Amino acid sequence: MALSREQLAQIEEQRAEQRPTRRSVAPALEDILYQPIEVLDHGLIRVIDYMGDDNAVVQAARVSYGRGTKKVTEDQGLIHYLMRHRHSTPFEMCEIKFHVKMPIFVARQWIRHRTANVNEYSARYSILDREFYIPAPEHLAAQSAVNRQGRGDVLEGAEAKRVLDLLKADSTQVYDHYVDMLNETESGEPVDPTRPGLARELARMNLSLNFYTQWYWKIDLHNFMHFLSLRADAHAQYEIRVYAEAMLDVLKRWVPMCYEAFVQHRLGAATLSKNALAVVKRRLAGEKVTQESSGLGKREWIELQAMLGD
């Protein structure tokens, strides 16, 4: 990531101002407000705004006239209860807004979460920067042999070099041609005044999916945790997972009680199917159960064993 001097100055200017408010304040989140957190080679997340804190969840669940808080242990207990029993509406009462910069192929996965608000930087209207994602060597993985939707061993030596060289060369070339077709300087003047520039909305189609885009993204706490549970999961593609992991830290700063309940009842939890539950019961009763006698398919059997640490 390389924020320009001007961008850093704008961020610092915003951070410098403080104003009094009667609203809930999350001090640990205020500490990092507006600050860029680096992700991948040129990406970032920044918290731009937020509404509510742990207390707002409690207050809404109790539909109270005041803050609605009781003893800390009671509030914690209520939050765990709500999370465990999937009472989602009190968690919808908090909201957070991010500025995110990520490769387009990551943005394409991200946007599938529909219960959020998005304003994306428009390449119909503006010119994208020369910024594209090149995987770090340790993340350059072969296709998995066992999982059609996954990664296998890391590529090494000549193989890695071959791939990185192709990615870099192609990205550089498509951007050069993008600029060439646009034929305009940053201020909108033609570079070569003897010829017209291609419309921005057309020229952008020459860019590849590893180019960076950016957007403002706003989501309520319930849907934010749902997003994190899917995207911080081991099955998520590495390039989106790193964004989710950076956001887990944000969650912890913002609503520490909800974070703890989320780890307990979502991130670290496990779901047993009807048959898998029956297997566990039989094993607890002392019975030896094999895949054949379990009623589970092979894949679910393996997943169950992994879950139980066998």
Next chain:
Amino acid sequence: MALSREQLAQIEEQRAEQRPTRRSVAPALEDILYQPIEVLDHGLIRVIDYMGDDNAVVQAARVSYGRGTKKVTEDQGLIHYLMRHRHSTPFEMCEIKFHVKMPIFVARQWIRHRTANVNEYSARYSILDREFYIPAPEHLAAQSAVNRQGRGDVLEGAEAKRVLDLLKADSTQVYDHYVDMLNETESGEPVDPTRPGLARELARMNLSLNFYTQWYWKIDLHNFMHFLSLRADAHAQYEIRVYAEAMLDVLKRWVPMCYEAFVQHRLGAATLSKNALAVVKRRLAGEKVTQESSGLGKREWIELQAMLGD
């Protein structure tokens, strides 16, 4: 409305606290934060929290690194442009949360706006107060003779008294019986220890639709304005319209530029159908147009005349 001493104290306690924040602040909204605004005979709205201001709309539309503001006139122009061309996503970047107390039949209309977050006071879990809506005499209207979904003349004298007496007597009676069936004091003790109380989730069914319920309601600015455009409209039922009107004042305090654009391009705007537009063009060209030659149905013709102030 009669807030209890304890409730008023809780509100004052919350209002008394101020903390510094780096977030956007809307000073005119801070002034009334948490304060009850009375609506109908026992209803209220209170702003509980908010996120963003006029500037946040501009900032998101520009996907900026800083506040994103330019000259005031440029920001105003942008907001009008966005509103006029129905670019809704920048307005989704602000959020507001209310505590609302309203009759159940109003809540039933309100909840049809699905793009919002709600936590309602649960009558499965808690006991509702003895508070029901009785229309003020000037709002006690007869059925409209021309519009099946509307009101006609105000009832007067004996007729008004008859209706008000029925409403009051029935409301009082169903609540008395509700309490009787529950057979429990506020602290959960049986009133008559020799008999069990009916489950709250069952007893509540005896209450009528004019009883008050309350909820926390959170919505983004775009959907809030959509709600207001439908519910502050002359066709909305009076009892929900007064809530929308109280909220228009809140909108003005919160995001004055958006408010102005909203009045200009939504509340005060008019839509001409294809045929109605043709009528206007013909009239501007000096032609006399009658309903027969207009291609409009009778009802749309009348509406068009009203719109054009004929």
Next chain:
Amino acid sequence: MALSREQLAQIEEQRAEQRPTRRSVAPALEDILYQPIEVLDHGLIRVIDYMGDDNAVVQAARVSYGRGTKKVTEDQGLIHYLMRHRHSTPFEMCEIKFHVKMPIFVARQWIRHRTANVNEYSARYSILDREFYIPAPEHLAAQSAVNRQGRGDVLEGAEAKRVLDLLKADSTQVYDHYVDMLNETESGEPVDPTRPGLARELARMNLSLNFYTQWYWKIDLHNFMHFLSLRADAHAQYEIRVYAEAMLDVLKRWVPMCYEAFVQHRLGAATLSKNALAVVKRRLAGEKVTQESSGLGKREWIELQAMLGD
């Protein structure tokens, strides 16, 4: 439930017509299309329309040009895989539409599921029938002593009679007064021509929450199963649970493979929190675990024991 002769004739008329279609057809669902299924004392559900079947899920998951089906066991395996791994979008590709008649307090819970489409019979516009819900004696339960949101023992003898008498008398009275205030016959003529009738939108507020309303309700298969998992659950209030249970039969007729996967991975499944999973592992390793050593709260400990059939 008492459908009028005219309503039954309309239903039969619709059932009698068959037309050829190139679309997917679910024969077992066609068998009951439009037919009323009775729920509670005056309620019903009727399937009005549907789109897609088990195959449509498979077809969408494979983004295929044809039907997309392979061997039955492969299709079944795919559906189980999608359900187990919470790939929800293929299940969103099927849609179902119901006509539902239920008490207003049930409708108020139901409407909280926002990802659905609803057209409710309007009491602003039309006059509601004299139909209200009175619980059968075996469902007339006392307030639970242990769960503030639940039912305890069934009321008996004089207690039951007392409650039923109150409910019936009040429901009858509020409807009589509703009719009196409206002062109009079914065809809209005044009953007493010497006085005006109260506007329908006002008169309805005198009705209690056990009166029946009705609506058309349309939802996709994914959200339908989510609704069923919450409302067919033992914690749901009895009066909405019976609707969900009737709908489970509809689900089975419509998409038998999805139904089976739903029972396996949702209805019959169990979620272990991080700490509960640790308890299971320790017990499988032969350790005795007590609540104290489990890290679980008392309530979750009891729930875990129930889940494991201890």
Next chain:
Amino acid sequence: MALSREQLAQIEEQRAEQRPTRRSVAPALEDILYQPIEVLDHGLIRVIDYMGDDNAVVQAARVSYGRGTKKVTEDQGLIHYLMRHRHSTPFEMCEIKFHVKMPIFVARQWIRHRTANVNEYSARYSILDREFYIPAPEHLAAQSAVNRQGRGDVLEGAEAKRVLDLLKADSTQVYDHYVDMLNETESGEPVDPTRPGLARELARMNLSLNFYTQWYWKIDLHNFMHFLSLRADAHAQYEIRVYAEAMLDVLKRWVPMCYEAFVQHRLGAATLSKNALAVVKRRLAGEKVTQESSGLGKREWIELQAMLGD
């Protein structure tokens, strides 16, 4: 577009089967069910399924027990009334599902319509075809000089050739390298067995935004018309507008009454802001109004003149 022989056979096979149904049937839509309609150079839309017809809108609005239809003119009148007064819920009672193939940059605009269901062909899991969009010469436009988000004159001669050559060469090259990095045949065997292939989820990032993707897309009639009103509009980018235009024909076949009302009250309608309405009134009263005296900004003034055909 070039569907393979196998794909065409699958489509014909599906079209050949007809089954009886009790549901509503839209005959003119059945005629084209499953058939590909070509859009752009390699794109297509196909209607895969639908639910409801004009009658379903009427039936839901009347919450009827039978078909709910009255005289054709009454049904038409009701549909126009609903559309004119923005009663959107009856239109939500119909649903349609498409198979769409379009360039990725078009898919990125399309997906912003959140109230729809989508299953996209996964390039994490599968290998994309060598199909990319190259604009026809008559759509190869220069950047607009007056509108930052629009197109100006068509490029000609050497300029057009230069751009087309760049687009074709780069698209060909990035696909060649994509295949090279994957190092696998269609059946998943390595092309060069001495080296591993890059994971599909990584290799795809080398493809440019003009490559074709495809998805199943399902939406209700209300939101479908909203999509069409935005994307069939003259301000929409040409490459998505052609999809919307093809879909307008589908709409007409499916629900001809709704189509007519949609053209009348949406596509062909115009919105006047509060100030613009005042201008029209003054002009109808015989007054000459200039931009200066109108209270309108320059841009809105020009738009108003265009709307009124001045």
